[in-house]
Amino acid sequence: MNDCIFCKIANGIIPSKKFYEDENMVIIADINPQATKHYLLIPKEHYANIIEMTDEQAIVLGKCLKKLSTLVDELGLQDGFRIVSNKGENGCQSVGHLHVHILGGEKLSDRMA
Numbered sequence: 001m002n003d004c005i006f007c008k009i010a011n012g013i014i015p016s017k018k019f020y021e022d023e024n025m026v027i028i029a030d031i032n033p034q035a036t037k038h039y040l041l042i043p044k045e046h047y048a049n050i051i052e053m054t055d056e057q058a059i060v061l062g063k064c065l066k067k068l069s070t071l072v073d074e075l076g077l078q079d080g081f082r083i084v085s086n087k088g089e090n091g092c093q094s095v096g097h098l099h100v101h102i103l104g105g106e107k108l109s110d111r112m113a
């Protein structure tokens with residue numbers, strides 16, 4: 001997608017500090033952190049949200065999430081974290097390229113919203 005900010009970040013057209021990158025995804029810091037540690041896991045392939053992904057994209061997303069098990073130390077998430085993927089208006093999704101928020105680095109609220 002030509003005008004998608006996360007396509008540009010994930011594919012290096014807009015430079016950013018990448019905490020992790022492989023052929024499927026990047027992990028960057030959220031520009032407006034909602035927790036001490038707030039990362040965005042962004043698949044390199046553009047699709048809007050979790051409802052619109054194909055079976056193949058779901059497999060890739062599963063691999064991306066599995067990769068977190070090897071990254072908790074360097075991301076400072078040893079004591080736990082929360083993952084969230086907002087979808088649509090009620091979910092307050094503001095960027096239409098699927099991404100997974102990873103929140104941690106502190107004790108989070110026991111309320112989800």
Ligand code: 5GP
Nearest residue numbers: 005028029030031032086092093094095096
């Ligand atoms: P959403 O609201 O769609 O679930 O999440 C979008 C997230 O992307 C927001 O938390 C917002 O702060 C973050 N964000 C938007 N634009 C940029 C950007 O250019 N760079 C980074 N690092 N984060 C961004």
Ligand code: ZN
Nearest residue numbers: 004007046097
């Ligand atoms: Zn995109």
